[in-house]
Amino acid sequence: MRTIKTLLGSAVISMGMMTSAFAAECIAPANPGGGWDFTCRQIGKIMYDIKVVDKPIQVTNMAGAGGGLAFNHVVAERGSDTDLIIAASSATSTRLAQDAYAGRTASDVRFVGAIGADPGVIVVGKDSPFKNLGDLINAIKAKPSSVTFAGGSAVGGFDHLKPLMLLQRAGFTDITKVKYIGVDGGADAITQTIGGFTQAMTGDMSEIVGFLKAGEIRVLAVLTEERIAGFEDIPTAKEQGFDVVAVNWRGLYVPKGVSDEVFNTWADRLQKVADSDEWKAAMKANGLAPFTKVGADFQGYVDQVVAEVRQLSKDIGVIK
Amino acid sequence: MASDRIFGLVATLVALAYIASATQIQTSFLSDPVGPRAFPIGIGIVAVICGIYMALKPDAEPNWPVGKTLLAIGFAIVVLVIYALALKPLGFIIPTAITAGILSYQISPIAKNAVLAGAGLSVGLFVVFKFLLGLGLVAFPKWIMG
Amino acid sequence: MDIFSNLALGFSIAFSPFTLMLAIVGCFLGTIIGALPGLGPSNGVAILIPITFTLGLDATSALVLMTSVYYGAMYGGRISSILLNIPGDEPALMTTLDGYPMAKAGRAGDALVLSGVASFVGAFLATIGLMLLAPLLARVAYLFGPAEYFALYLLAFCTLGGMASNNQAKAAIASCIGLGIAMIGVDNSSGLPRLTGGNLHLFDGIDFLVAIVGLFAIAEVFFFIESHGKDSSIGVKLGKVTIPWKDINDTKWTMLRSSVVGFIAGILPGAGASLGSFMAYMTEKAIAGEKGGFGTGVPKGIAAPEAGNNAAAGGALVPMLTLGVPGSGTTAVLLALLMTLNITPGPTLFTDRPDVVWGLIASLLISNFVLLFMNVPMVKIFVRVLQVPAWVLLPGVTMISFVGIYSLSGSYFDLLLMVAFGALGYVLRKLDIPTVPVILGILLGGNMEDAIRRAMVISDGEWTYLFSSPIAIGLWVAAIAGFVAPMFFRNLLKKPQAVSD
Numbered sequence: 015m016r017t018i019k020t021l022l023g024s025a026v027i028s029m030g031m032m033t034s035a036f037a038a039e040c041i042a043p044a045n046p047g048g049g050w051d052f053t054c055r056q057i058g059k060i061m062y063d064i065k066v067v068d069k070p071i072q073v074t075n076m077a078g079a080g081g082g083l084a085f086n087h088v089v090a091e092r093g094s095d096t097d098l099i100i101a102a103s104s105a106t107s108t109r110l111a112q113d114a115y116a117g118r119t120a121s122d123v124r125f126v127g128a129i130g131a132d133p134g135v136i137v138v139g140k141d142s143p144f145k146n147l148g149d150l151i152n153a154i155k156a157k158p159s160s161v162t163f164a165g166g167s168a169v170g171g172f173d174h175l176k177p178l179m180l181l182q183r184a185g186f187t188d189i190t191k192v193k194y195i196g197v198d199g200g201a202d203a204i205t206q207t208i209g210g211f212t213q214a215m216t217g218d219m220s221e222i223v224g225f226l227k228a229g230e231i232r233v234l235a236v237l238t239e240e241r242i243a244g245f246e247d248i249p250t251a252k253e254q255g256f257d258v259v260a261v262n263w264r265g266l267y268v269p270k271g272v273s274d275e276v277f278n279t280w281a282d283r284l285q286k287v288a289d290s291d292e293w294k295a296a297m298k299a300n301g302l303a304p305f306t307k308v309g310a311d312f313q314g315y316v317d318q319v320v321a322e323v324r325q326l327s328k329d330i331g332v333i334k
Numbered sequence: 335m336a337s338d339r340i341f342g343l344v345a346t347l348v349a350l351a352y353i354a355s356a357t358q359i360q361t362s363f364l365s366d367p368v369g370p371r372a373f374p375i376g377i378g379i380v381a382v383i384c385g386i387y388m389a390l391k392p393d394a395e396p397n398w399p400v401g402k403t404l405l406a407i408g409f410a411i412v413v414l415v416i417y418a419l420a421l422k423p424l425g426f427i428i429p430t431a432i433t434a435g436i437l438s439y440q441i442s443p444i445a446k447n448a449v450l451a452g453a454g455l456s457v458g459l460f461v462v463f464k465f466l467l468g469l470g471l472v473a474f475p476k477w478i479m480g
Numbered sequence: 481m482d483i484f485s486n487l488a489l490g491f492s493i494a495f496s497p498f499t500l501m502l503a504i505v506g507c508f509l510g511t512i513i514g515a516l517p518g519l520g521p522s523n524g525v526a527i528l529i530p531i532t533f534t535l536g537l538d539a540t541s542a543l544v545l546m547t548s549v550y551y552g553a554m555y556g557g558r559i560s561s562i563l564l565n566i567p568g569d570e571p572a573l574m575t576t577l578d579g580y581p582m583a584k585a586g587r588a589g590d591a592l593v594l595s596g597v598a599s600f601v602g603a604f605l606a607t608i609g610l611m612l613l614a615p616l617l618a619r620v621a622y623l624f625g626p627a628e629y630f631a632l633y634l635l636a637f638c639t640l641g642g643m644a645s646n647n648q649a650k651a652a653i654a655s656c657i658g659l660g661i662a663m664i665g666v667d668n669s670s671g672l673p674r675l676t677g678g679n680l681h682l683f684d685g686i687d688f689l690v691a692i693v694g695l696f697a698i699a700e701v702f703f704f705i706e707s708h709g710k711d712s713s714i715g716v717k718l719g720k721v722t723i724p725w726k727d728i729n730d731t732k733w734t735m736l737r738s739s740v741v742g743f744i745a746g747i748l749p750g751a752g753a754s755l756g757s758f759m760a761y762m763t764e765k766a767i768a769g770e771k772g773g774f775g776t777g778v779p780k781g782i783a784a785p786e787a788g789n790n791a792a793a794g795g796a797l798v799p800m801l802t803l804g805v806p807g808s809g810t811t812a813v814l815l816a817l818l819m820t821l822n823i824t825p826g827p828t829l830f831t832d833r834p835d836v837v838w839g840l841i842a843s844l845l846i847s848n849f850v851l852l853f854m855n856v857p858m859v860k861i862f863v864r865v866l867q868v869p870a871w872v873l874l875p876g877v878t879m880i881s882f883v884g885i886y887s888l889s890g891s892y893f894d895l896l897l898m899v900a901f902g903a904l905g906y907v908l909r910k911l912d913i914p915t916v917p918v919i920l921g922i923l924l925g926g927n928m929e930d931a932i933r934r935a936m937v938i939s940d941g942e943w944t945y946l947f948s949s950p951i952a953i954g955l956w957v958a959a960i961a962g963f964v965a966p967m968f969f970r971n972l973l974k975k976p977q978a979v980s981d
Contacts, residue, residue: 080666083684116680162938169366195366195626195934211625211938341911345653352660352675360672366933367941370667370674373929377663381656387649396910399706407702411903414698414878418895421886430882434875440705442871451872455879463883471883 037069038097040266043084043106044077049132049218051075052300053101053264057129057284060292066283071099080168081106082115089122094271099126099280104262107316108172111323112333124272125316126280127308128265129288130297132218134176134237136251139208140230147235147254150214151184158191164203164212166221168196170333172262173203175326176216176237179258180251182329204231218262219245219301237261242303263305265312281309338392346385353378406440413437425474430456483611490838493540494846502545503847507854510552514572515559539823540839546817547840548847551603554793555851558595558786563588566696566877571789573692573916574757578774578781585777589860590724594779595786596855597728598735600848602787605739606746606794607844613798626935627946631955633928636755636920638963648963650913658921661686663929681893688922690885690894694901695908695915697881702906704874723856724779731783734764742788746795754923756792757785794844801837 040054051073058071076084084100092098102125110120136147144150154161165173174194181192195212197203200221207215208230215222215231219242225231226245235251236242237260251258268280287293288306297304307315327333356374399407413436420429435452439445464471493499557572562579575595582591624632637655664675665685676682741763742756764784765774774781800811823836885894908915932946939945947953 077684086680159940193937193940195937197930197934205622206625209622209625337911341907341913349656349660355675356663359667359674367936368933370672373932374660374663374675377656377659381653381660384649384653384656388647388653391649393647393650393912396912398910403706406705407906410702410705411899414899414902415896417882418892418899421882421895422890422892426883430879434879437701437705437875437878438871441708441874442869443708444871447869447871451875455872455876459876459879459883 037072039072041074041100043081050101060287085115093269096276099266102267107319111320123267125313126266127284127312128263130302131261131263131305132220134260136234137215161213162193164206165216166200173216176260180256183256223301339389342385342389349378349381426471427456486838490842493839494842499544503548506545506548507552507850510549511556514553514556544843555599562591571754574761574785581777594727595782598783598786599790600852601735602739602790606743606791609743626931627952630931631952635959638959654917655921658918659925662922662925690898693881694898695905698902699905727779734780734783735787738784738787739791742791743795746792747798757789760788761785
């Protein structure tokens with residue numbers, strides 16, 4: 015048995031050595047398959063492909079507490095690790111705003127930048143009686159229990175906030191009456207909606223592209239300023255009279271203790287990924303809209319978003 | 335007989351404590367009709383029923399280890415706990431060699447074999463895991479490596 | 481025929497010397513990974529993903545390598561189940577029930593060959609099923625809402641209560657232990673921590689792998705210390721290893737039925753291979769009746785779960801490829817791999833990227849044959865694991881368990897939990913309380929609670945919603961029958977032996 019293992023070992027030994035020796039690490043604070051995992055793997059792969067790093071970036075999945083475990087790990091144990099990047103998104107800032115990371119704040123790390131955004135969408139099954147966003151909102155206003163939303167985030171999470179924001183803009187204040195179930199990711203949410211168990215799905219563009227092409231669903235609204243290239247027939251919420259913009263940006267943060275030089279190196283690498291054709295192709299394939307904010311001004315943007323979401327969460331009663 | 339009765343009673347008490355702590359679970363403002371408490375409480379209730387049933391209608395008594403064997407198992411648990419705590423600060427090879435040796439000696443008390451098992455397993459497994467499977471193990475603590 | 485031209489396309493992609501080599505390497509690595517306690521298909525595949533990048537493999541080659549590791553691990557899981565009574569991975573749990581008694585009875589070689597053949601049949605039929613039915617079967621996922629899932633999980637626990645022990649209270653209390661443990665951690669619906677006692681390590685909940693390895697591997701070490709290696713699995717006599725044609729012939733219908741059952745279980749998102757092997761075993765046990773001797777080391781008791789779990793592994797690829805909904809932990813990792821390779825699984829994958837889909841299917845067929853030939857003639861090598869003396873093997877298993885769990889989280893806390901589970905497993909087994917329901921509870925508890933809470937949100941707390949569809953009602957009836965029936969037959973039909981041993 016041991017000889018065979020050794021023989022086999024020699025065949026694979028070189029691979030093992032190469033991956034383990036001092037490669038930079040990207041922590042995806044969730045299980046494989048989700049948005050953070052996508053961010054790490056895609057950005058890591060492109061950084062290697064376009065040769066801004068000389069070794070493949072190793073992706074570590076550290077699921078737990080909606081990213082809180084990874085956040086805490088980085089702040090407490092890896093505070094000055096120069097070879098570490100961590101995937102982040104609107105979910106990160108939402109949870110920071112709702113104080114869901116055990117007292118940690120956005121200033122405990124350094125946000126490097128965002129290089130793409132996943133537009134929020136409100137989706138119904140193809141046979142749904144709701145033809146536009148107004149139909150859906152009016153139905154909820156008339157009888158809140160008639161519509162259940164399914165989304166990929168927990169109660170109070172970003173997917174949940176989207177329909178609440180829409181209803182708030184539409185003058186509906188009895189927010190706790192709105193029914194929402196948080197399932198394990200956008201794909202599950204859409205399966206439940208197509209199956210007719212829930213009436214509408216709230217999620218991100220990238221989660222629905224496959225279903226949209228297959229003609230299983232109707233997208234009632236996309237929550238951006240303008241219609242998205244490639245999906246011009248989908249109306250925005252804004253043009254239907256509900257002024258809500260909610261995009262799920264995809265980006266990175268690094269530990270707080272790194273020098274400005276290291277920070278700028280990562281920012282520069284991220285900018286190069288943003289400019290690459292590979293990233294443009296990946297964005298197109300996954301329904302991401304361009305959204306590039308890299309470097310120093312990104313931290314300011316995150317602070318501003320955190321403040322906004324905190325106010326909103328208080329308004330609708332998700333936090334006290 | 336007695337073992338099942340004791341286990342049944344202990345299970346009942348643990349389940350009651352579980353129910354008590356389940357009633358303390360925080361509920362959020364936007365809670366669903368079931369809430370985060372109901373399901374754990376339900377589990378606790380089923381466990382209480384089963385625990386009482388076990389205490390009232392026990393099965394035949396198993397053969398428990400006595401004296402030295404019981405001590406040996408207790409000692410093995412202590413060794414494994416120390417191993418778990420030592421793995422990170424002391425690296426893989428030294429704690430593994432010691433723990434594997436002790437366990438080996440406990441199963442078959444021949445000193446030569448135990449030393450062989452300890453040394454062979456620690457180095458052999460390190461090579462397999464580190465190089466074959468690419469796990470990020472540390473061989474020795476930093477202060478030995480300089 | 482579309483299928484044949486598609487398949488030809490697939491084979492034209494998959495049948496190069498390079499991809500064949502990848503399939504062989506993947507199958508071998510996978511078998512070893514599956515056989516090692518604590519290392520299962522999901523972490524095995526996850527560990528190897530970086531390698532596919534280092535090698536600069538293209539999408540198809542990377543998929544071939546990873547899926548052959550996946551299938552290899554599904555095959556390999558049975559080896560330690562049969563030889564050591566420790567499931568190499570979670571779906572191989574059911575194989576311990578008859579595989580280990582059969583090995584103890586001196587038929588380790590037969591058990592391994594038979595399980596290898598059963599694995600082949602299950603995996604092969606599932607691949608055919610995937611090929612023929614994937615585009616149609618994708619719609620089954622739309623029929624399962626929260627109420628149906630809840631009934632399905634309930635069915636799993638109720639039928640388990642009937643079979644796992646002679647004493648239903650003991651089986652039920654074991655389920656409660658598992659379910660109770662599953663509740664620990666952040667509550668999925670509200671995002672608030674529950675029952676953690678403020679311990680940050682518990683916010684994540686308790687990983688089922690920690691529990692499995694503790695309850696099985698570490699508890700086993702304590703039993704060995706008690707017996708000093710005598711009267712143990714290591715003392716199994718190894719007969720001559722031949723192909724047990726009679727057993728294979730006797731179990732052919734079992735294999736076919738189990739493959740179908742497993743495949744269907746695998747298609748359900750979230751159910752995965754564990755449920756596949758479980759349902760297959762239960763179905764065959766019910767068909768064979770008490771005379772079938774399930775739990776005592778009968779060939780059918782090995783063929784059923786192995787065909788079932790391998791068929792489920794194939795079935796789990798259906799929702800993953802067609803809906804992007806992974807049916808198991810491993811398919812979740814494979815999904816991540818696909819997305820990294822810039823392939824978006826979904827209803828359109830079959831039309832948009834036929835090269836990927838059919839290349840994958842062709843490589844699944846190839847790796848199946850590779851695995852059959854690897855696992856039948858080479859069975860002797862695996863049986864030789866038995867001849868390693870207990871004083872090396874058991875410390876070795878312990879160390880592998882520690883490293884496997886340590887590599888999951890890098891946390892000493894999980895290791896301590898694992899030791900605690902070892903002690904718990906020792907006590908439970910002494911008291912004849914089955915440990916399988918504990919694991920099932922930890923695995924399914926969270927899903928089960930989520931299902932009922934979602935159902936109640938949708939229905940505004942109206943309980944009748946749980947029985948609102950024919951599928952749900954059918955599952956409820958089966959669940960109640962599965963739990964109640966053994967109570968009436970208990971006195972008539974004494975079970976020969978507790979299956980958890």
